[in-house]
Amino acid sequence: xxxxxxxxxxxxxxxxxxxxxxxxxxxxxxxxxxxxxxxxxxxxxxxxxxxxxxxxxxxxxxxxxxxxxxxxxxxxxxxxxxxxxxxxxxxxxxxxxxxxxxxxxxxxxxxxxxxxxxxxxxxxxxxxxxxxxxxxxxxxxxxxxxxxxxxxxxxxxxxxxxxxxxxxxxxxxxxxxxxxxxxxxxxxxxxxxxxxxxxxxxxxxxxxxxxxxxxxxxxxxxxxxxxxxxxxxxxxxxxxxxxxxxxxxxxxxxxxxxxxxxxxxxxxxxxxxxxxxxxxxxxxxxxxxxxxxxxx
Amino acid sequence: xxxxxxxxxxxxxxxxxxxxxxxxxxxxxxxxxxxxxxxxxxxxxxxxxxxxxxxxxxxxxxxxxxxxxxxxxxxxxxxxxxxxxxxxxxxxxxxxxxxxxxxxxxxxxxxxxxxxxxxxxxxxxxxxxxxxxxxxxxxxxxxxxxxxxxxxxxxxxxxxxxxxxxxxxxxxxxxxxxxxxxxxxxxxxxxxxxxxxxxxxxxxxxxxxxxxxxxxxxxxxxxxxxxxxxxxxxxxxxxxxxxxxxxxxxxxxxxxxxxxxxxxxxxxxxxxxxxxxxxxxxxxxxxxxxxxxxxxxxxxxxxxxxxxxxxxxxxx
Numbered sequence: 001x002x003x004x005x006x007x008x009x010x011x012x013x014x015x016x017x018x019x020x021x022x023x024x025x026x027x028x029x030x031x032x033x034x035x036x037x038x039x040x041x042x043x044x045x046x047x048x049x050x051x052x053x054x055x056x057x058x059x060x061x062x063x064x065x066x067x068x069x070x071x072x073x074x075x076x077x078x079x080x081x082x083x084x085x086x087x088x089x090x091x092x093x094x095x096x097x098x099x100x101x102x103x104x105x106x107x108x109x110x111x112x113x114x115x116x117x118x119x120x121x122x123x124x125x126x127x128x129x130x131x132x133x134x135x136x137x138x139x140x141x142x143x144x145x146x147x148x149x150x151x152x153x154x155x156x157x158x159x160x161x162x163x164x165x166x167x168x169x170x171x172x173x174x175x176x177x178x179x180x181x182x183x184x185x186x187x188x189x190x191x192x193x194x195x196x197x198x199x200x201x202x203x204x205x206x207x208x209x210x211x212x213x214x215x216x217x218x219x220x221x222x223x224x225x226x227x228x229x230x231x232x233x234x235x236x237x238x239x240x241x242x243x244x245x246x247x248x249x250x251x252x253x254x255x256x257x258x259x260x261x262x263x264x265x266x267x268x269x270x271x272x273x274x275x276x277x278x279x280x281x282x283x284x285x286x287x288x289x290x291x292x293x294x295x296x
Numbered sequence: 297x298x299x300x301x302x303x304x305x306x307x308x309x310x311x312x313x314x315x316x317x318x319x320x321x322x323x324x325x326x327x328x329x330x331x332x333x334x335x336x337x338x339x340x341x342x343x344x345x346x347x348x349x350x351x352x353x354x355x356x357x358x359x360x361x362x363x364x365x366x367x368x369x370x371x372x373x374x375x376x377x378x379x380x381x382x383x384x385x386x387x388x389x390x391x392x393x394x395x396x397x398x399x400x401x402x403x404x405x406x407x408x409x410x411x412x413x414x415x416x417x418x419x420x421x422x423x424x425x426x427x428x429x430x431x432x433x434x435x436x437x438x439x440x441x442x443x444x445x446x447x448x449x450x451x452x453x454x455x456x457x458x459x460x461x462x463x464x465x466x467x468x469x470x471x472x473x474x475x476x477x478x479x480x481x482x483x484x485x486x487x488x489x490x491x492x493x494x495x496x497x498x499x500x501x502x503x504x505x506x507x508x509x510x511x512x513x514x515x516x517x518x519x520x521x522x523x524x525x526x527x528x529x530x531x532x533x534x535x536x537x538x539x540x541x542x543x544x545x546x547x548x549x550x551x552x553x554x555x556x557x558x559x560x561x562x563x564x565x566x567x568x569x570x571x572x573x574x575x576x577x578x579x580x581x582x583x584x585x586x587x588x589x590x591x592x593x594x595x596x597x598x599x600x601x602x603x604x605x606x607x608x609x610x611x612x
Contacts, residue, residue: 131312131319143564147324147326147576223445243445250451250554253451263448264448267445268443268444
């Protein structure tokens with residue numbers, strides 16, 4: 001890459017940070033943290049505090065509009081929507097964290113190996129990465145999950161398989177820029193093993209951008225899970241998963257608008273929270289690290 | 297980009313295309329259980345097929361051969377434009393795709409149009425007065441747009457525009473009135489990303505010396521913005537539109553289901569649930585290939601639009 005291209009990227013990155021000037025990145029970031037923490041508390045305590053059972057049907061109270069006793073109304077089987085949303089938060093957050101962790105671990109390992117080993121290993125791994133990135137993510141995940149058969153576990157598997165490639169690319173390009181730095185050369189001259197250099201010297205230096213990428217990725221995993229569940233591949237009714245709830249609500253658009261809007265709003269607020277958090281974490285990175293993230 | 301670089305890029309693209317086809321074909325081998333049995337059971341409406349029927353089906357469809365033989369056979373056909381036949385009605389997959397493809401292309405083009413119509417004015421308004429109310433509004437709108445699941449937005453529009461106001465039909469793909477809500481849904485999500493980029497690019501350009509020169513000449517602000525600045529600011533925007541193709545294709549699948557629009561997305565989803573593997577493979581392969589070619593085209597256009605851009609490839 002020429003200096004000019006590098007400078008250009010850097011300038012773009014600086015400008016990008018400027019996006020939140022005025023609204024102050026800090027304030028948006030704090031809002032993001034607030035949303036995420038609130039969700040965690042709600043997911044942890046909500047189901048315990050709620051007076052209803054998410055699966056308890058009450059056919060005499062079907063499709064009841066929002067009221068004091070049912071703040072988000074009831075669904076087609078008379079179940080309390082708020083209770084189901086609170087249980088759904090556990091699914092969404094749990095799945096998002098699990099899938100993102102797998103993506104992060106696999107991608108980091110592959111990126112470290114590719115960047116440090118070089119040669120045909122690097123070539124082969126990077127062509128695999130290119131192939132995975134050659135598909136629009138949700139389409140590939142949809143096909144994989146569909147062939148494995150509809151279930152929440154298969155959706156998680158599919159999203160994990162599809163999504164590790166960008167972590168590998170990020171880690172590899174960080175490793176390439178670190179490989180020739182003095183502290184790595186010194187370690188090599190001191191006769192440290194490859195394993196030692198990779199885990200003790202390279203890994204700590206890629207942690208920050210990888211964590212930022214993961215935070216930004218959580219939002220897209222939540223959207224992906226909800227999307228696949230909405231299409232009928234993920235959680236099956238009566239599981240109170242947000243995407244599944246939205247999908248069953250679509251048959252009652254006329255009578256009960258809250259059935260699609262309540263889970264939709266939950267998904268949006270959650271994704272927004274993680275995106276804002278990720279944005280403000282990214283602003284804390286050094287310009288070189290930001291430039292590497294821009295390349296993704 | 298010189299000839300050597302172009303060759304290198306073409307070679308890489310060929311390898312990726314090979315990977316895409318291997319992955320697409322390999323997918324059916326991850327299916328749990330015996331695909332022949334599953335398919336026959338479905339075809340016979342849930343009855344358990346006899347052993348002979350299963351073996352005959354396998355032999356007919358070449359499912360007994362080793363993976364690479366099957367792949368080579370399939371690839372040979374694909375290169376001649378033959379994507380195989382549906383397991384269910386024996387129609388050719390290419391024919392089914394050709395029938396559905398126009399609807400998806402129309403949706404994609406209309407969505408990109410909607411996205412630009414929203415994003416360019418919003419981005420310009422933001423960039424002209426950073427920190428103004430308009431800027432805040434655009435920023436907040438963009439943050440929300442990026443975080444909103446597009447299927448929810450689709451239902452919101454259906455509830456408001458179709459059920460309450462009776463402006464548009466709920467579902468179908470017959471005419472223009474069936475295109476408005478889906479393209480609005482898909483386009484506004486895209487607009488959120490593009491508006492961000494237009495703002496950044498405009499801010500970048502408005503600092504340049506030639507804009508100051510134009511101002512010093514006393515040109516009208518409107519001419520400066522639209523004639524001088526926008527033209528240069530649009531270079532990165534072209535790239536992002538190319539890259540947003542991923543968003544369009546991902547989104548089209550879901551949006552077509554929401555609005556029950558016959559297209560590539562609904563074809564894929566129906567085929568997945570019916571375990572109609574030739575159709576699944578055909579559509580997946582097509583989407584992968586389109587995506588790879590588009591990315592390549594974007595790279596080429598990008599370097600042509602702005603000769604300063606260096607496509608060195610690997611950042612090594």
